[in-house]
Amino acid sequence: MIPKAVFRFLILSLTLIALSIVASAQTLAERLGYPAGTKLIIVHADDLAETHAVSAAATKAMEAGTINSASIMVACPWFPEMADYAKSHPDADFGLHLTMTSERVYYRWGPVASKDKVPSLLDENGYFHHDWEHNQHANPQEAEIEIRAQIERALAMGIHPTHLDSHQYRLIMYGKDLFEATLRVAHEYKLPLFVARNWFAQNPYLEKSLGPKDIVIDQEVTISPSVTPEKWADFYRDALENLKPGVTIFIIHPGFANEELRAATRERATWGADWRQRDYDFFSSDEFREILKKQNIKMITWRELARLAASH
């Protein structure tokens, strides 16, 4: 005889497993309550708090509604400005843009954690490395210390992040150990970590490390340095007009090409001031709004995705 309590537990467990199989067979759009075939996008600005010019452009477009999600660099000097903004805009969709590099030349930053604790992340002058050559620099245990320090500062300064992602994809694309360290912390803080299905082919460890509860965005779209400035709007128009059903995230880099941003990015044009102004211009344009309407594209944020993750 199986005791009644154990029997009930078994039934409950089997039901949950069955629901989980159904859930995983559903598309992300369906799990969000949309009919299969719906085209959903998140328009996500990166690098808030890196410079004032970036924060100002992104928040302006968020207030206008054409950019609806963003992530903030806790290690950067303008972080207090963004923490203040996030507190006074509690419904805005802000994640944390976990940062392990300081990729510019004239304007730089370092860790939130104590330098002694994260030596592999730092160059000889105490800044985050400009770059990681062959991934030799980042010790995953030290990266985890720094990830936790950034999250803890953000929480202490009043931010309630909706998601985590990683500046320059360092914690995602640079090996299983860094990714799993990040995912472990994300689970601990119950925050979705941005991963897209179109990255799996190049980084097979991503899919293997993820569990059934993790959110996977169907498609990431981001512009590359191969697109010339005059083709900028064409690139985004094409991407939107040929959008696949499901959840697509546009990772964009808006900014105002003012003196500050020009000076901070002057050593190279990629993700520089003009690049960021072009992103701002397209994603605050009437053309962008009209394409969304014409193509019947709906905008969602990480808030819906986070609720989905939490409902498991």
Added chain:
Amino acid sequence: MIPKAVFRFLILSLTLIALSIVASAQTLAERLGYPAGTKLIIVHADDLAETHAVSAAATKAMEAGTINSASIMVACPWFPEMADYAKSHPDADFGLHLTMTSERVYYRWGPVASKDKVPSLLDENGYFHHDWEHNQHANPQEAEIEIRAQIERALAMGIHPTHLDSHQYRLIMYGKDLFEATLRVAHEYKLPLFVARNWFAQNPYLEKSLGPKDIVIDQEVTISPSVTPEKWADFYRDALENLKPGVTIFIIHPGFANEELRAATRERATWGADWRQRDYDFFSSDEFREILKKQNIKMITWRELARLAASH
């Protein structure tokens, strides 16, 4: 009988003591080779590297020649830009603006030393304290660790500083222990530390701690929040027209009142964007040049003072 070698040594010693007495009886201007009564000024910009807008304004006026000295904040995010500029302008008079506070609200920075080593200098979020209430925060041993870290980073990044001074006078005006720690490091690196004679009355420990080899500027002039914007030029004009003979340093805060500087300083007007624009405007004006000429005021830099200190 005194052996000849000992006798020679005694004579030499007495001569040096006599020369030293003569030197200390001389004014700083005379020791620099100017006739008694000469009016000498250093026009010194503070806070370079704090924002790009400050660095850009100060270096522009330095290239024009009306500002001829400045000091750089090693802990701030734009320090790499200033290190690069200093390397490509090796004759410019750059000191280090030793920084122990992060006095703004929306834009902040922390230590160069590992945070574990300087806890008394940091607030609960890991930034330098916004302010020091009753001087309770700064442990002199920790301040010395941070001073050394800032100097070492500056040297490692190619700056050859001409002098040391202290952001918000924290290391000078906030007690004997902090001052003596700073002076000790200055002596070790053979760098003059900015001290002015008109501070002695309020901080008697300054004079007591200084040795005969230390340079003491005769007079510091700096504008205060009590001067209204429309009286700005009047204040400087009066100071220059009533300049005392000897070495006077004008501690000024030039900057361009652009979006970056307005955002970084928006919580209060003191030393804010407009203040800095006014300083830039006066000290790059034809009026300023004409007053110098009319009053027969000569400009000197910390380079001459450093040579004097080194010649002891």
